[in-house]
Structure formats: structure tokens, C-alpha cells
Amino acid sequence: MLVEDEALVAMLVEDFLTEMGCDVVGPAMRLEPGLQMAATADVDFAVLDINLAGKHSFPIAQVLRERGIPFLFASGYGVAGLAEGFETTPVLQKPFDRGELEKAVRRVASIG
């Protein structure tokens, strides 16, 4: 599952994930559709942008956590932008390449 508010970045990360052999659900590009998706989607892991058009994606992360779905953050803010309770969640600093994404995904989820 992919949550990313910037069109170009969403397209790129989607491509990366597809190349890694994932079936991508999303992208969700705003908080509300992201929350809906997090509550219902049947996924192995999620990549979350932190800033969604001015709103933080932490509520989405909370839903995923409650459902036991692993996730990681991708953000232009880096580690500095993390909210309380998510300090240990891995953060990919934008921009990143496919290798970095793959490594981070392997850290949080066991995927084929």
C-alpha cells in the first residue's frame, strides 16, 4: 500500500514497488482516502509519506499498527519529522532509489 501526495513521487515509488514484484494498492494521495485504505486494504506492508497536502499521515500509521500491518515512512523531513510513538519506525529520506526502498521494506516486512 502506497500513500504519497505528490503525483510525480507517487508514480516513481509505484514503479519501484512494481519492479520489486509487489502488487501496489493505491496510491492514496490525501489523508482521508489513506485512512479508508488503511482500514480495509489487504496488504503486506505500507509506504507512507508524512506530509499529505498539509496534514500528517500519523493517523494512517496508527490504523495500520492496530491492524498489525508493517509500514515505513518516506519523507522530505527525514527522521526529524516523526511524531511521538513512531520514533523507531524506519524513515526513507527523499529522494531515494529502488535499492534503498527495497532494503527498508525488507526491514519492516517479510516479502517474497
Add this chain to the structure above:
Amino acid sequence: MNVGLGGIRGDAADYEFLGNGGELGALIRTYDWASTPLGPVAEWPGCLKTATSLLLQSPVPIVMLWGVEGVMIYNDAYSVFAGSRHPQLLGSNVREGWVEVADFNDNVMKVGLAGGTLAYRDQELTLHRKGFPEPVWMDLDYSPVLDEHGKPAGVIAIVVETTERVLLDRRNAAEHERLQKLFEQAPTFMAMLNGPEHRFVLLNPEYRQLIANRDVLGKPVAEALPEITSQGFIELLDGVFQTGEAVSRYSEKILLQQSDGRVEERYLDFVYQPIKNDDGEVTNIFVQGSDVTERVRAENHQKLLINELNHRVKNTLASVQSIVVQTLRGVQSKEEASTDISGRILALSRAHDVLTNENWDGAELVDVVTASIAAFAGPQRSRVLISGPAIRLGPRAALSLSLALHELSTNAAKYGALSNDTGSVDIQWDVAQGKEGKTFTLVWRENGGPPAPASLRQGFGSKLILRVLPTELGGTASMDYAEHGLVFTLEAPVDAIHDESLTSA
């Protein structure tokens, strides 16, 4: 009566009453009293002798003024006070001996000989004790000396000079006033807290302003400023009081009650300085400091801006990365890659320009559209018609729409209505009230172009326009390849295109 110059006048027995009278006792023995209204010592009345003997034995400066003339007899201690006027004062009439204060002594004599007493504290008189006039302060006590018949025969005066103490007091007062002024006018806030309860005993106008002019004098800090008790400041004061060590804090956050009852966050630089008594025990704590709230806020704002700028730069780099990576996947040649990548990066750059003009708060749709078709020069530009009401776009929507319009424009120039000399493009938008709120519609309609160009179906452009853009705006997008040319239609809820400012998070 035996009167001989230079020798002891009269019989030694006449002077026995002087006892061991010090320097003055010796001088009295040799003085020519016969030339004064007192007459020779042997003829002095008992009361004069007794009084003289009494004052000679005293360590306190005493002078006796005898008879209506006020003939002066004094002791060693008084001779020190008299300075260079001694020994000429001995035996002289007081109004002549202290000619510069004759009026003062005239009153003394009148009151004293009438049986009255006089007492002065720190009385200032100008005396010529060193050959020039100088102010002298004294405690003066006058009382009458009675003769055998109970009638006042003289006046006895105890003279204690207080000049040194008076001048010291004045210097202290001046110093105190100077400090008080400094305290009142200081640009920093200051207060003095007394005792283990830290009671306010002193505070300057700056401090009063800090605490919204509350009446705190005489109250313990915890009672005077109840809102700070839970913020650790009382414990800090207790620590200074117990250890006697000063404490400094910089940019310390404090929540202080304002005059309207609201509690406001302020930032202070301050020092708690213990004041100790002679035994080294802390009695007071001096509080001094500055309200640096504005500085701290400016610093925080700057940090926020730098952080935001960094975020924006990283996102832009990620966008450029996306353009490069994805463009390279769909092209046939290096030349095509170069042209497409440049075009897309420039489209992104133009969108940034539009947003920067508005401080990244958003943009007018007409500006976004105009910037997107700005690449067309001359006759081509005139074949693009735009129309629609004024609509405000959020920064995210503005960026995505700019990129989408760039893709449509490039496609039109390569394969569509702008690839020949006669085609045109009509860009129209509108807002209409629908069942679920207001809907925004944008239509890109090409006319007079070559039929059925379908290359937009694959690749970067089509993915952006047909999938990502409608996803972002929570709407739908469709592409029709009509006989007259391509028609692109985007529909989205108005709320989605008014996304919030990027800096608000």
C-alpha cells in the same frame, strides 16, 4: 593671695580639686583666671570647683560656660573637638571664643541661665577649627549648673561630634538613591525575594510588567504567582536558598498569567543570585533577567523555515528523479529523452514560479494554465483559447495540474491540433453545483488536428493524466479521441483542488 606670672598661682591646696585633670587640668592651674570674670581659683565658689572637677574626669567632650559671659572651661576630650581653637578657647567668653556661632551660643546661655535645657541631634554649625569654615555636625546637650542657692550659675554642654557619621549616612543615602534609580530604570526585570518563602520585598517596573502588574509585594512567590508553582521555579529558588549558589537559565519557558487572565508562554533569560548576611547565611535572592520571547520565537520560526525549505528541496529532487527515471523508460533515443526530461523539469519549474509568486499559498488556475502553455510562442499560442471563472488552487493541485497541462500541450504540439498550421485548442473550466457539493470540471478540447493520435495512451504522460491526477483530486479523468481531435475531461470536487498550504504542517 599669691599671684606670680608663670608659676602656679596661689597655694597648691587651692588646686587640689582639679585632681589628675589631664592636659586641661594642668592648663587650668597655670591660667590667669584673675583676668576673667571668674576671678582667681581660690575665690571660686564650691559649685564651680565641683563642676570643673566633674567634667575634667569625664572621657566625654564637655564644656562649661560659666556666668552671664559664658567663660569656657572644658576637658581633654573637648580640646580634641575644638581643634586649633584650643587652647585659646580656655577662659574665653563663649560668644567671643566661638565668634562664628555667637548667636547660637547666645540662645544657649539665655535658656541655660533661665534653668532650661537644650538638646540637639546632628546639629549642623559652621565652625572655623582649621582656619577655614567647615560644616560640623554634633549631638549637643545643654543643662544648667546650679549654685549653692539653687540658681543657675552656668551651663554645661556635652558635645559629641557626628560629622563622620552624618557624611557616611549621606553617602549611603545617595548611593541608595542611585541604586534605586538604576533599579527603577533598568531595562531588565529585577526583584528581591526575602526568606525561605521567597517573599517579594522589592520589584522594578520591568518585573511588574512581566507579571501583568499584579500586587505581589510582601507575598511569597508561590502565593503571588500561583501559575508558576508547578513549573519548577519554586524548587529552583529553594535550591538557591539552601545551597547559596547562584543559578542561571537561558531561554527558559514559563507560562505566565496575563492581565486578562489568560496564561501565556514566555521565554526568559534569568539569574537567581543569593544575598548573604555577615554570617554567610542566605537571606534574600536577587532575581534579574530579560524577557527573550520575541527572540526565541524568531529563532523557532527560522528553524521551521529552514526545515520547510529542506523538505521542499528534497521533494523537488524526488520529483526530478521521478521525471528522469520514468521518462528514460519510454523513449527511443537520447535526443528524445533529453527533450522530454528538459520539458518536464521546466514545466515543474514554471509551476514553482507561479507558486513562489503567491508564497506557496496556492495559485489562480488561470495563472497555472497560462504558465503551462507559455512554451508555445507566436502563432501557436494564439491558437490556444482559455476561458473559465477565477478559481483558487491549493499548491499540490496547482503542481499536478501544471504537469498534466504540460503533457497535453506537448502531445498536441507533437501529434495533435498544434502539430499542423490550422488546429486549435480550447481549454475551459467551470464550477457547478452537483448532488454532493460543488464540482470542478476542466475540458481540454482539440480542434482541426490529425485524426486519432493515440500515443498518449502509454507512458509517463498518460499515467499522470489519467490515473494519478484524478486519484490525487478524488475525481475522474477521461480521454476521447474524437474526429476533430483529442478531448480530455477532468472532474473533481472543488474541496480537493483547494488543498491546504504546504507550510501548514
